[in-house]
Amino acid sequence: xxxNIKAKWVIKFPKGSxxxxxxxxxxxxxxAVVRANFFKVESINLSNFFGKFNxxxxxxxNDKLKGSWFNSGELxxxxxxxxxKKICFPMSGNxxxxxxxxxxxxxxxxxxLKEIMAPINSVVSKIDxxxxxxxxxxxxxxxxxxxxxxxxxxxxxVVINEAKELTSNLKNKILFTNNLSNGFLLKAEVxxxxxxxxxxxxKEEDFATELPILKLDNLVWxxxxxxxxxxxxxxxxxxxxxxxxxxx
Numbered sequence: 425x426x427x428n429i430k431a432k433w434v435i436k437f438p439k440g441s442x443x444x445x446x447x448x449x450x451x452x453x454x455x456a457v458v459r460a461n462f463f464k465v466e467s468i469n470l471s472n473f474f475g476k477f478n479x480x481x482x483x484x485x486n487d488k489l490k491g492s493w494f495n496s497g498e499l500x501x502x503x504x505x506x507x508x509k510k511i512c513f514p515m516s517g518n519x520x521x522x523x524x525x526x527x528x529x530x531x532x533x534x535x536x537l538k539e540i541m542a543p544i545n546s547v548v549s550k551i552d553x554x555x556x557x558x559x560x561x562x563x564x565x566x567x568x569x570x571x572x573x574x575x576x577x578x579x580x581x582v583v584i585n586e587a588k589e590l591t592s593n594l595k596n597k598i599l600f601t602n603n604l605s606n607g608f609l610l611k612a613e614v615x616x617x618x619x620x621x622x623x624x625x626x627k628e629e630d631f632a633t634e635l636p637i638l639k640l641d642n643l644v645w646x647x648x649x650x651x652x653x654x655x656x657x658x659x660x661x662x663x664x665x666x667x668x669x670x671x672x
Contacts, residue, residue: 427564430468430666431659435540436555438462442537443556449548453657456539457548457556463531466515471526473511482522489519494530499545543576544657544670562659565644570604570626571661573636575618576659581652590615598658600649606632619660621648621667636662 441460446634451457474482482641485501494500494513502508513519513530520529577598584590585603594617602624612620613635620637623645631637638660640648648669661669 428514428660428671429562429564429668431562431564432549433543433546433558433560433659434555435558436494443551445551447548447551451542451546451548451558453494453544454541457542457558458540459537460536460540460595461537463518464534465520466530466532468514468528468530469526470511470522470528473509474522474526474528476503477526482524486521490521491517491518491610507601514654523557532637538664544659545672561671563671565640565648565667565669567621567638567640567644567662567665567667569665570622570637570639571620571631571633571635572663573634574621574663575636575660576657578655578657579621579651581649581654583649587611590617592639598660600645604631604637609633609635619658619662621660636660638662638667640666640667 435458437458437460441458443458445451445457496513496516499511500511500513502510513663515532517530517532520531522528542558544560546560548556549559550557567590577596579598585601587608590611596618598616598619598621599612600621600624604622604624604626613633620635622639623642657670
């Protein structure tokens, strides 16, 4: 079944990132829309200090410090005893917790800003403090997800069933195939395929791949193969049992 729809793509980013577009802007594929400062969690072994603290003391510190930003060298707390020692933050970041094993969890900013690109020609339909929404027109085809996932890609709209035909030319592409053997899918993943479309009548089994796989009925399958040579952009979303063919 084919339906012409207004589709949306949500881009999430950390609060405080630099949004480089305005509401209503038309953006092009691979255009930078957000300059983001991502965070990562560091785990630092301080068990030689916190291993001597009881659970109540650890919980008290977690409640007091959680969510606050601290600079490297800033005082965290004092050890007990007659001659208490200072425990200072070994690096700057947001305090998350001291876990049950005495590891300090702290969230730090990555050194370099990263640009987030628009995956498709689209219009900015909504901007929030931590996400923006891109809207685009697409043809929606329903199928059945065999392996859950989603990915953007283009396709040659040619059926490939032989492993020897899987080459680096398929990098970042969506593959049409009747071959769902694990060996074939593994090689497809290695050469850079991002998703798989099939019309194969399959037996329920565990697929040894993380590639999203969507099964279409024969009628839709044949319609899509008529796009051979067009290189149209697609979004395969096997979690929602659908394929979006972008109208450009």
